[in-house]
Amino acid sequence: MKLFTILFALGLAASIASVTLAADAGVSQGSIMIQKYTTTPVDLHIPTVGAEVERVTLDNGLVLFLYEDHRIPMLNAQALIRCGSIYDPEEKNGLSGLTGTVMRSGGTKNISADSLNNLLEFIGGSIEVGIGVESGTATLSVLSKDTDLGIRLLADVLRNPAFPQDKLDLAKTEIKNGIRRRNDNLGMVGGRSFRSVIYGSHPYGRVLEWSTVKGITVQDLADCHSRFFAPNNIMIAVSGDFAKEDLLARVKQYFGDWAKSEIQFPPAPLVARKFNPGVFQVHKETNQTNVNIGLLGVKEDNPDKPAIDVMNYILGGGAFASRLTSRVRSDEGLSYSVRSAFDTGSKDYGTFSAGCQTKSITTYKAVGIMMDEIAKMEKSGASDQEVTDARDALVNRFAFNFDSAAKIVRSLMSLEYDGFPSDYYSRYLEALRKVSPADVKTVAQKYLKTKDMSIVVVGNPKAFEKPLTQFGKITDIELTAPDLK
């Protein structure tokens, strides 16, 4: 940064002079020319509850986050429900996902699936429900003229799903189709195998199998629904063209008489903090190898997150500004997609992973370069300039987290859902601005322990230019056809 400041003044002089200067100083002429367009700080306003967004709690415990935005005649709502496949009994893995799917596809006790579809699609609106690992979501999107109908249908879908047998059968068929096709795509096999190696039998790494899905009944769905769907277990973010009092009246009308109930959360299995180092080779006849390198990472509330984000940006999160992309892709032409990521979206330990996909005959080379770069970061951290660049990038693009009404209100709701303080974003940003090279080195040493890393490759090891033995003990995994009986 110091170098830039010095050259800035000179850069305004004749451009011929600056060419020479630039060459001498090891910077580009262009980097000097752009200084004058980049001096004003980027406008960063972080919306908060109480300012732009209003938080309201109904008597039955339903929490609303409201943001009026009258520019566009739309109404968007997103409900978050505390539930998820983390609570699925092992022998009924897939239950939560099916419950979410059939809540929407099966219609309600008051309106058949066909009528619900006709009503929504004719007005160009949508309601969708999905249940993931640690949360369920229901979204509504309608023109604001259809607000009343939209809220009424959303409430009905959340409260009174019908769970008809034929729609459960269809949903199961679709899951079976997905299982049948799960080995068809190299990247899909890679991601799944990596999670299995890291998490073992924990639900985060569990693979959906037909054997646990096929026996699930409509009664199971109804039980799953009634266990988790209660107003006191739901938050809804509403944004768009509405008047608060009017909207609240409708929400009370359709949700108000839904009684509170005590939710008994089954114990969620904990991720064991252990590692599974070595090389895992999943055999598939392809002309490329999918590579994932990584280990157990951090939980979503980890206080080191700002430093981790800066460190990972430099390593492989910052696209072409990152070391992994620069070396594996740009220098060596070994892969189209190279990246690294700390997955911090889960309550329990997420993963760190670095991945690429390269032709079989450059597998050893690509793995070697990636391990090198990770080890270099672990050992030496990053330079002042790299840290400054990464911080600038992460801070300056922060505004894009809040560039629409829907994003604003959903972001603030997520904070509460995840148990973060309401000023989390400003605190995060403040911490981000202070991340130092020393912090980067500390988190690199703490979270990038190369000796603990698993290297998971999917491809044809016979076609590798060299065996991967140098990187650890090799475990061969046969890719078997899924059992669909």
Next chain:
Amino acid sequence: MVRKKLLAIAAAVTAVILSATQLSAAGIQLDVKKHVLANGMRILVLENHSAPVFSTVVRFNVGAVDERPGITGTSHLLEHMRFKGSKVIGTTNYDAEVPILAQIDSVAHLMKAEQVRLQSPLNSQDSTLYKQYRQQIADLQAQEKKYIIKDEIWRIYLQNGAAGFNASTGNDGTQYIVSLPSNRLELWAFMESDRLQNLVLREFYSERDVVMEERRMSYENSPRGALGEAAAAATYWSTPYNWPVVGWMSDLQNVQREDVEQYYKEHYSVSNAVAVIVGDVKADEVFALCEKYFGPIAAEPLPRPVVTRDARQRGERRIDVEFDASPMGSILWHTPQIGHPDIPALDVASSILSDGRTSRFFKNIRQTRIGQASAGVDAFNRYPGTFNVDIQPFGDHTLQEVEDSVYAEIERMKTTKVSQWEIDKVINQGDAALVRSLDNNMGLAYRLANSETLTGNWRYFVDYQDALKKVTPDDVMRVCNTYLTRENRTVVSLVKPYAQETAQTPGKAN
């Protein structure tokens, strides 16, 4: 409704899928301001001050359709090369790079000659010389490296808060996108004008390797990609939609830096470009900045339009693609190009067949658990495209059963009029989709750039909605009878390798 296969520079961002929309019924005004520079470059601005950010698309009217055998994939490869810097970005000393680049080109000539020689079994297959040239190029690139500032264009944009910095290439167009904080407008104008007038194709041969990896990933190891590539090749015997956007592997192995440079000169005239800016900017300021940065760039002659067209298809074509994956297929019928009066009715037919849970395919193919089918029509294609249906069977059902079910639904469209309710539903969905799109700067910028580049009229996608509204049940029936015929279709099936099939007990496939 409108589907396009696009390849992007970075893997993280997926292609934006444009869908047709209705504007006037929703009562929304799009206050787009247009300014044409003296050199012919068109600038479109739509102000949206709801957040301190803006999104931009610079679209060039060039894509894979403008290529020729021997240099297929060049539009896309060039798109990658436009992230490698310029005379002033990405280098500490461009002058010192020039002689090295010239040396690289002369070795590349020799290397290409060797490659061509090796392609013929009539010649000796000794590849020593070829490998020597390859090594010489690598050595020269290593020499050049001391002047190169790696990926500086990325660093500059990202440090300044860029989101979604990327580009994509399709058959008809190439677009460069980035979203920035609103006080970085002049930076954008500088950067984009710089890579238009000062582009340097450095690190070419390593990037060519990257694109080959992209080809392996997206086409050779992806069942969907392998199917799509075969479908285009089988459908278009003459139109240059025949080859994949990424190019044939043998062309990628042979294309030289100079070929790409030549292609660049021919297609990247400032007059062949449209820039669209949507967001927290003032139109007057944008125009003034564009005058300042793009204005001085001289216009060059526009590239030649593509005149080759497929003759009327004479009979059904059926193609198998062996792939170790579960079965899937595509059915494609030739249709006219953008602007033809039958396109809106084909678009409505496609939506009635396959959009949403109330569509006919959903009700009669998916809900009956035979499989799934989704239709699309190339409504915004520069040259004649297709009406296409992708299919896959569920469970023990066969691809043939799904194909037959699709034909049964199409037959019904030909013999019984669709209901006005179904047409109205399609129109209403278009209305809502448009209103929704107003909340997305980048999505709007894409639509505007697309319309302006293909038709010279940014409002085209709006006017198109009026055309959709005029479609009657009779029109839908007529176009289904005209285009969706057996002799006009190509059917492509992804099948298990034949050797695997015969090894299994008959009747127990998969």
